[in-house]
Amino acid sequence: MRTVGVEEELLLVDAESGRPRSVAARTLRYAAEASDPAEGGVDADAAPAAPDDVPGGSIDHELQKHQVETDTVPHTDMTALGESVREWRSNAITAARRAGARVIAAGTSPLPVASSIVEKPRYLQMVEHFGLTTSEALTGGCHVHVSVESDDEGIAVLDRIRGWLPVLLALSANSPFWHGDDTKYASFRSQAMGRWPTAGPPEAFGTAQAYHELVDTMIASGAILDQGMIYFDARLSHHYPTVEVRVADVCADAADTVLIAALSRGLVDTAAREWRAGVDPLPLSVAMLRLITWQAGRFGIEGELVDPRTVTPHPARDVVAALVEHVREALRENGDEEFVDAQVEEIFARGNGAMRQRATLEKTGQLSDVVAELARITAGLEG
Template identity: 80%
Template sequence: MRTVGVEEELLLVDAESGRPLSVAARTLRFAAEAAEPVDATSDDVPGGSLEHELQQQQVETDTVPHTDMAALGDGVRAWRDHAITAARRAGARVIASGTSPLPVGAAVVGKPRYLQMVEHFGLTTSEQLTGACHVHVSVESDDEGIGVLDRIRGWLPQLLALSANSPFWRGEDTKYASFRSQAIVRWPTAGPTETFGTAERYHELVASMIASGAILDEGMIYFDARLSHHYPTVEIRVADVCPDAADTVLIAALCRGLVDTAAAAWRAEDEPTPLAVSMLRLMSWQAGRYGIEGDLIDPRTLKPRPAREIVGDLVDHVRDALRENGDEAFVEEQIERIFARGNGAMRQRAMLEKTGQLSDVVAELARVTAGLDD
């Protein structure tokens, strides 16, 4: 059974105002003084960490790989709790949101690489305070990984729609369910990709992109899904970070189902569905704009259909893998929950409609992030 690990980018905010706070260094210092979660790494197991991200108002968690989704959920919650406890000592709360609901100024971490990014990319770097969920699914080889990447492209927008959790930007409603998905495409390597065919072609493209001088290094390959340059995994990067940890596990289970299904098709030498990158961009835009409240674009017919139907098609597409992994019942139940109570964007907007205060939206995000919403 394939292992799955999750990275979550979390925001640090003022407990009273809800505005992002530049206390990542203090938070990580306090975290280092505390006992690490049971999910912490060992010498022979990757992942298991709480680290800096680009901005001083955020941190990133990284679980160890798991085969069991319940154990993965425990790991996600343990690292959130670890970050929350340390942030509290630093005078902050932690929220899982794709963007900050309230305005925020630039505060890039002073690492040489990040400062070089500021010089090279300017405002794109300075304004890049976003929260994503990156899912790592193990693969046997780079060749299998490319076989997977070529065959999951049309299903990634559905993951974005389910996870969409960034409706506000600089204190305003963007009209998007995921404005993070708009902010991220300002980077020159972000978004969907063409099919590669072989691992050799993939690595040649990455090498050419770096050699062009337009990006700094391999870490700046921001494809919606890529081969990890750290782990023997496919890294699926399209989702917003979810406020509810159970939604994070749902995204992870669907990602593993997609990888299993695509790998089987690759082994059977089934050709990938021919989808133009321009069409994939349109599909992702639709998912980011409407989330699960409108139509999504069917990856097979390229026609609009209700989101509930397209998500159902995704589940049917990976159903055999879900069943084999023991994830089918959980995935179906969690999807029903999302459509019943809304994804993150819908819940954020509902709180704003209820109170009229974005600070209340942040407070609710902090509660859900901490698992206190039940």
């Protein structure tokens, strides 16, 4: 069974105003103290650090001082993955509280924020090279790593999942606000990410050699700094033997995060099976994929999505159902079928993150209340 690990980019916000606070350094220091016996013992509520030979299991910096990133160790069981996601969120929340902040899982900040870049050489180089794109890059994504046997299998998978990735974006959409304004998008993060030169849907590569040659050519062009700036919606990880699905917004509800992870593994399993059976990828151009992804980011699960098999619009519920049916055999084999069916129904019953944020604003009229509700949901405290 394939392993799955999750990275979540989380925002640090003021406990009173809800505005982002640049306290990442202090938050990380307190998190390290909580897990270091030499600094007073291990916090019983903190997730243990991963062994040195196991990837993941940490909290670290992100580009902005208002943000931290957590990552889990790889899991084969979705219940265990969900527990790990919640444990690392709890660890971040506990450390942030000591730094005078709360933690929210949101694709963008609902309230305005001024740039505060972490002063690492690479990040400062990004500011110099990309200007405002870097300065305004305060977004929260959910990145799912699914194990693959080889780069050849990984590229075969990337070529066959690309049409379904917008559905994951629609389900996870959790960034309707930008600098205090309603953007009219369910995922404005997906628009903000589009500023980067490599972001968005990847082309079909055909072979691992073609993929690596393109990456090398992109870096050699001087337009990007390194492999870490390959921001395709899904890519081969340059650290681990995984396909990294990067299209999703970070989800406020940890159960939604696990849903995206389970569907991502289902897509990888299904694509690998198709490859071995000689089934060709869907014949989708990058131009059409950009359109399908835009539609998903604009409307989320409200209105219509574009079915990648027919390139025609259908109610979002129908396209989500088509994705689930596409991967159902893999979900059943992995023991994820019942959870996925139930969680999809849950999302359509109460809305995705963007819908819940807007519902809170409609109820209270205050974006600070939206942030407070996000903090409660992130911590698993909603009713």
